[in-house]
Amino acid sequence: MEKIKQQLEEQQIGKVKLNEPLKKHTTIKIGGPADLFIEPDSIENLKKTLQIVKDHGLSVRIIGRGSNLLIPDEGIRGAVVKLGPGLDHLEEDGNTIQVGAGYPMIKLAMIMSRKGLGGLEFAGGIPGSVGGAVYMNAGAHGSDISEILVKAHILFEDGTMEWLTKDEMKFSYRTSVLQNERKGYCLEAVFELNPGSKEEIVAEIQKFKDYRRETQPWSHPCAGSIFRNPLPEYAGKLVEEVGLKGHKIGDAQISELHANFIVNTADASYEDVMALIQHVKDTIWKEKQIKIETEVEIVSN
Known part of the structure; x- marks a missing residue:
């Protein structure tokens, strides 16, 4: 593992650690060490990471903010790749935004609400990241990711990458095509939001956040x-x-x-x-x- 770590560091792909305790990366604070823990700082460096890891025959597990994840106490063998800082870009074009998998959902909902863009109100209390939310069609209060997604940039288990439209994502209740037919992970997403009253959107998000605080044990x-x-x-x-x-x-x-x-x-x-x-x-x-x-x-x- 030391040799692989050195190779990744030479490529300057981001953070690389050996035997990193994964309980530090899950919201339930459970999980043993990853043999190799990698946090790429861009999609390009993620590609390099996956190629190097594949060349060495290691299995790979992709994680996000760890809010919907239960990991064994013995940890995970092979490589764990975290989509976090570096994959948290945000680009805006009118009502359309393109956002990286590592971007926190709560932060995204709040920022968009202050710009008077609605559609993410339901996400004001969801503690995960964009990638995980797309993967499982996260939702609350009668709405979910499928309501706003235009397309998603997907990394498939065979290492290929492709943009999938909302229809191709085959969303249903807390599921998407990524969990079943075409296993993969969301790298970034394009959302179409709705212009509205900034005050009303912010108030709606705050209402949902307060509800979660009062009714859920975070x-x-x-x-x-x-x-x-x-x-x-x-x-x-x-x-x-x-x-x-x-x-x-x-x-x-x-x-x-x-x-x-x-x-x-x-x-x-x-x-x-x-x-x-x-x-x-x-x-x-x-x-x-x-x-x-x-x-x-x-x-x-």
Whole structure:
């Protein structure tokens, strides 16, 4: 790994570290070391990174801000590439913006609102980045990414890159084509926003932010919503109805504030969270005959 690290550093592609603890890069603060951790500072340097890593036969895992991610305590073998600073560019052309995968959604929503551009109000409380939001069609309050996306620049698992239109992204509830048919990662996105009253848009975002602050446990390390809503039912409501709100395994606990969140109360392990997830699934199936699936991305080696 030292040889690969040296080669990447010689190419000046960005930050490169060995055995980086991934709990530093997930919002739930769980995750062991990455053999090789790389933070490219541009799309061009990302391309170089992937080629070098591929030449050495290493597996690659792409991550963003880590807000919807659960990583094992033993970490991830091979290379982990984080799309963060350096892939957080923002270009504006009237109502259309082109934004990098590493750009924080909350920051983007606030900046656009102050310019009187609407469409991102729902994202005012979403803690992830643009890349992750596009990947999973993130949404809230009756809206989602599919409402504003024009096209997305995608890195596919075979290393090729391509722009996909909104239709080609095949968005549905918390999913896109990138999770199924054409596995890949969003590098940047083009959004079409709507001009409106700056005061009204800012007020709407603030309302959603306040709602999240009051109803969701972001004061504790957590990964966001753990389960997809099995519509027309809601996962949090089901967890409450089967009496699991506040239930704890190890240092992982179903939030007392919102039952579709698992919080890390001290030093929770990956196994603690996985055991709690399985217990919730089993209990809801036993008592409600409803299957619920996870929304959080679970990594396994």
